[in-house]
Amino acid sequence: MNRVAESLAHAGFALPDAPSAVGMYAPAVRAGSLVFTSGQLPFADGVLISVGKVGATVSEEDARACARQAALNALAAASLVCDLDDVCSVARLAGYVSSERGFIRQPSVVDGASEVLHAAFGEAGVHAREAVGVVALPLDAPVEVSLTLVLHEAHDEKSTPDV
Amino acid sequence: MNRVAESLAHAGFALPDAPSAVGMYAPAVRAGSLVFTSGQLPFADGVLISVGKVGATVSEEDARACARQAALNALAAASLVCDLDDVCSVARLAGYVSSERGFIRQPSVVDGASEVLHAAFGEAGVHAREAVGVVALPLDAPVEVSLTLVLHEAHDEKSTPDV
Amino acid sequence: MNRVAESLAHAGFALPDAPSAVGMYAPAVRAGSLVFTSGQLPFADGVLISVGKVGATVSEEDARACARQAALNALAAASLVCDLDDVCSVARLAGYVSSERGFIRQPSVVDGASEVLHAAFGEAGVHAREAVGVVALPLDAPVEVSLTLVLHEAHDEKSTPDV
Numbered sequence: 498m499n500r501v502a503e504s505l506a507h508a509g510f511a512l513p514d515a516p517s518a519v520g521m522y523a524p525a526v527r528a529g530s531l532v533f534t535s536g537q538l539p540f541a542d543g544v545l546i547s548v549g550k551v552g553a554t555v556s557e558e559d560a561r562a563c564a565r566q567a568a569l570n571a572l573a574a575a576s577l578v579c580d581l582d583d584v585c586s587v588a589r590l591a592g593y594v595s596s597e598r599g600f601i602r603q604p605s606v607v608d609g610a611s612e613v614l615h616a617a618f619g620e621a622g623v624h625a626r627e628a629v630g631v632v633a634l635p636l637d638a639p640v641e642v643s644l645t646l647v648l649h650e651a652h653d654e655k656s657t658p659d660v
Numbered sequence: 661m662n663r664v665a666e667s668l669a670h671a672g673f674a675l676p677d678a679p680s681a682v683g684m685y686a687p688a689v690r691a692g693s694l695v696f697t698s699g700q701l702p703f704a705d706g707v708l709i710s711v712g713k714v715g716a717t718v719s720e721e722d723a724r725a726c727a728r729q730a731a732l733n734a735l736a737a738a739s740l741v742c743d744l745d746d747v748c749s750v751a752r753l754a755g756y757v758s759s760e761r762g763f764i765r766q767p768s769v770v771d772g773a774s775e776v777l778h779a780a781f782g783e784a785g786v787h788a789r790e791a792v793g794v795v796a797l798p799l800d801a802p803v804e805v806s807l808t809l810v811l812h813e814a815h816d817e818k819s820t821p822d823v
Numbered sequence: 824m825n826r827v828a829e830s831l832a833h834a835g836f837a838l839p840d841a842p843s844a845v846g847m848y849a850p851a852v853r854a855g856s857l858v859f860t861s862g863q864l865p866f867a868d869g870v871l872i873s874v875g876k877v878g879a880t881v882s883e884e885d886a887r888a889c890a891r892q893a894a895l896n897a898l899a900a901a902s903l904v905c906d907l908d909d910v911c912s913v914a915r916l917a918g919y920v921s922s923e924r925g926f927i928r929q930p931s932v933v934d935g936a937s938e939v940l941h942a943a944f945g946e947a948g949v950h951a952r953e954a955v956g957v958v959a960l961p962l963d964a965p966v967e968v969s970l971t972l973v974l975h976e977a978h979d980e981k982s983t984p985d986v
Binding site for chain 3: 697
């Protein structure tokens, strides 16, 4: 078991199986030392763990659990194109919360995703984040999370060969 | 005609004229090997091809056509700062869908943009994407699309000069 | 006083104190030559300068002032991880506008943030941007702004050492 999976397990989180590619887009794409994931929904074992709008049929606590699950799925997606043990920081966490008019506690919901990054990477999991309330998400999911991860650059890409 | 324009034409798509700069922001910005476009609306010949909310006055099929057009405009925007033939992958496609409460088929709409990337770049057009439902978009557009493209790095930036 | 702070002051803008870190996420993260800020709200002296939805209780002009303040806060956030005088361009400005159904002048609102970038960086402040209308933002803020800045790469990272 690699280091990140072990840290997650220690915090009580299980890294899901990596999602399979979905036609014209991919769960994650690597560009040099950056990894961009697609927006991930709170699927567990193929089923959304909640559906509906936060502040209406979905409670803040259930939504936070959705953010946790979506973040775990985002890490699983990233693991398709990089070794998670090579992550040195997280450039961006975007948390979209399907919000009932009047629900303004998006940060409390997206904290669920931040917790997962902290559990996975410790200090390296500190990240910039955007938390916004949207009117609807795919499949009526309460939360969608995407990540931009930063990898340690391979040393041989930086060094100048002996001549 | 360059390779990407040819591939698009082969799939029945025409690369629009590049948009002109718009005051304080630009259609696209290049940062090293990444190109970030501004959010693009479904303009064709200076007019939005649809207006309104998807799931209300705009059908899913019309919205998909909007996503196609916005993606073409995003490629045209990118072409102002790079040669599209140098694109090696697409890091991020953000698809914002102006959604009536209850409309949850954003992925089907954003597929229109994904189709354009596939037509333009083939395998290199596989991308990470975010599809979200927003309450309103500029000028009442049904869809807004932005892209982050990845370019082949110039070989002379990587090679070590002979000494 | 550094060059950017001086340019802002010349345009009548004051760079706020940098925000303090907020637990599991950071005001900004640097990844090589890119700086990603968290989404910033229009706080001034610890208080949101407006709350509510644009097009309902918040006027377009007040919302534009919010976008200016949020952009200033984003620059202050970025200054925690880089010297703003090293910024050579702005890859992405995301402007989320908490919008009443029917409000479609998000670009006019986000222009407030673009003005700040122009004042701070002049030509180097030209940026790609996304302006979208969302249903709700944290703490009922009318506007949230995040930035991705591009830094001049340090010369010693590029040069090949003498051998």
